[in-house]
Amino acid sequence: MKKNNISSLPHNECCGCRICADVCPRECISFIEDSEGFFYPQVNEDLCISCGKCIRACPEINSTYNPKANIVTAAYAEIKSDRDAGSSGGIFGLLAKAILRSGGKVWGAAFDENLKLKHRCASSLSELPPLLKSKYLQSDTSYCFKAILNDLRDDKLVLFSGTPCQCDAIKNIAGKYQDKLITVEVVCHGVPSQSLFDKCIKNIEDRDKCKITSFSFRAKYKGALHPQAFSYVCKKNGNEKTIKGLHYQFPFYFGFQKYITLRPSCYSCKWARPERTADITLADFWGIENYDSSLNAKQGVSAVILNTDKGVDLFNNALQKENIWCETLPIEAAIENNGCLKSPTPLKKEREDFFTALRTKPFDEVVDSFLTSKKQWIFDIYYGMPSFLRRIIRKVMDQRMNYE
Secondary structure (H helix, E strand, O other), X not given: OHHHOHHHOOHHHOOXXXXXXHHOOOOOEEEEEOOOOOXXXXXXXXXXXXXXXXXHHOOOOOOOOOOOOOEEEEEEEOOHHHHHHOOOOOHXXXXXXXXXXXXXXXXXXXXXXXXXXXXXXXXXXXXXHHHOOOOOOOOEOOOHHHHHHHHHHOOOOEEEEEOHHHHHHHHHHHHHHHHHEEEEEEOOOOOOOHHHHHHHHHHHHHHHOOEXXXXXXXXXXXXXXXXXXXXXXXXXXXXEEEEEEEHHHOHHHHHHHHOOOOOHHHHHOOOOOOOOOXXXXXXXXXXXXXXXXXXXXXXXXXXXXXXXHHHHHHHHHHHHHOOEEEEEEEOHHHHOOOHHHOOOOOOOOHHHHHHHHHHHOOHHHHHHHHOOOOOHHXXXXXXXXXXXXXXXXXXXXXXXXXXX
C-alpha cells in the first residue's frame, strides 16, 4: 500500500464501511462511486501524512472475532405491536428501548426523506421506529463513527446496530471507551447498492407516474404471506396509496434474493462464520420448528446469539423490563439453517452478466432480463393458496430434498 494508507485496497477487499474517512485527521479520504454503483475510498496523496489511522481502523485489515458461542436464544416480543414494528421477532427494538430508557443513544440505518439509507441516531423512543426493520442495501455511515466516538468520550452509553463489518469498524476506534459501546450485528447475506435501489424506485415511479415517499422491506401487514413481503407508499395527483407485495414483485428485492447484486467483498465476507464480531448477533431463526413445533420463523422468531458479557447484560436487562418469550438451544440449531453463520454467500456466475448489462443496456431491459422472475406464475399460484396447502407443499418438498 503506497504511503501507508488504504488507497490500494482491492475492491473485493473493501466493505465500504467508510470509517477510514471518519478517522482521517487531514480529511483527505473521499468516497467515489464506481461503475457498479458501489463507493470506494480515494486518498488525496497531496494531503496524506501517512499516519496510518485509516489502516488501523479498517475492519477488512484488522478484523476481530469473539469465541464461538455454545448456545443461541430463540426469542420474540410477546406484544404483537412490538413484534410487528421490527423484523423477525422484534427483539432489536426491545434492546434499543432498554438503552434509551437508561439515557443512552441508539445508532442504526434509516431511510431519509429521499429514500437514501443512512445511519442516524435515536436519542428518544419517538426517534427509534425508522431504525427498525431490515433494509437490504448498504447504508451510508459518513460522519456517524466520529459522532459516536464523541458520545463515548462524553460518557454516553451507545448501542450501534449494523452489518458485521460496520460493527467491527466502530470497535476498532472505540479504544478505552469499549465499555460504553454495545454492538448489535445482523447476520448479513451481503449488500446491494443505493444506486441500484434508486434505479428500481425510479423505474416504478416512471411507469406508474407517481412519487414513492416511503418503503419497507420485511413488511408485516394483514395478509402478508411471507417474511420477504414489502410495502411502499406512492403519491399521485395529491392522493397516497400503499402498495404491497412479495419479493419477486419488486425488481430490487428479487435481485437481492438471487444474490447477483451484492458488493464484491460480500462474496468473500470475513464475518460470515460461527465466530461473531459484535456483542449480540440477530437473525431469523430458520428451522426453529424442527426444535419447537409450536414455532415458525416465518411468523417472527429471532435467533439471538449473545457473544459477550455486555451482550448478555443488555439482553437480560430487556428481558426484565419487556415482554419477551425466549428459549435456549444449542448454537448448531441456528447455524445449520443459516448459511452466513458458516460461510459467505457464494458468488453467482450471473453477477458479472448483470453488472455488464447494467452499464451498457437500458434499465428496462436489465429488469426484464435479470430482475424479473421467469416463473412468476408459479409464485402467484403458490402464494395464492391457503396457508395449510402451502405448509403441505413445503413439507413434501423438504422430505424430497432429505430423501435425495
